[in-house]
Amino acid sequence: MTDERIIELYSCGMQEEAFRGIVDAYTERLYWHIRRFLCSHEDSNDLLQDIFIKVWSALPTFRGEAKLYTWLYRIATNEVLNHLRKQKFKALISLDTASAMLERKIDEDIYFNGDELQRELHKAIQRLPEKQRIVFSLRYFDEMKYEDISEITDTSVGALKASYHHAYNKVKEDLQKKF
Amino acid sequence: MKEMKRDILAENPQLRKQAHTAPEGYFEEFKSQMKPYRTAQQNWAERLVPLVSMAATFILLATAGTFFLQRTTPSEDITQEDFIVFSNDVSKIDYYEEMDHIADAYVADEDIIEYLIYSGVSAEEIELSK
Known part of the structure; x- marks a missing residue:
């Protein structure tokens, strides 16, 4: 429906x-x-x-x-x-x-x-601050538009982009240290 | 430098895929069991019922408590019944002892004469009574 x-x-x-x-x-x-x-x-x-x-x-x-x-x-x-x-x-x-x-x-x-890399990815996400965790999850997994995430989180698109950028880099660094 | 350019998240698109599973048939069961909760959208009358019940219980308890306290706490006011009970407790001996005590009290003749004059008794009558 x-x-x-x-x-x-x-x-x-x-x-x-x-x-x-x-x-x-x-x-x-x-x-x-x-x-x-x-x-x-x-x-x-x-x-x-x-x-x-x-x-x-x-x-x-x-x-x-x-x-x-x-x-x-x-x-x-x-x-x-x-x-x-x-x-x-x-x-x-x-x-x-x-x-x-x-x-x-x-x-x-x-x-x-999931495989070991996926397990570590999910662990790395849990280490992110609350807001970054939400943005990362909605953007990375659900591929949601920033405008929609903005409505959900009541945060400006600019702030969301910055949060996603920080979150992405943190997760990436975390994973690259191990793999 | 190579490490800086490396992007493990971009290199592994499978990471975006679902890494979790749910128990077999979970979603079907969940959907069939998830019903609109009538209680979540009660009208004002339905919402009033528990409040009225609580108020009625409170009044009932308060009334019962007051009644119980009145029955168990001795009253400060002395009723006629209390007086009768008390009078029965005082023995006749106590009463006579009290009367003797009053009779022993000394009253001078001058005081009696003064009282009789004040009451309007004539001097002849006072003289006769001596």
């Missing part, structure tokens, strides 16, 4: 059908988006459910000024950031660092089927 059709259904008062359309069209995309940050299937599954609950409750506030997909990614990204902040706090209590915890999750993830 296209975004236009989903919005049409919603404006006709068919909220549940519109929601069903969103779930059908976006479950996989949002799952992979959040999975790259959380490094665990279980955490991603829990968060994905929370995201759709948020989407359902926030649907009446969707005015169609933004694209549906950037609106959904924005909700998902905010939820990811909230989750990561909680993890950071947990890591602090266990005298660990959040990135070390996430790197360990990558090593323990039974659903990771």
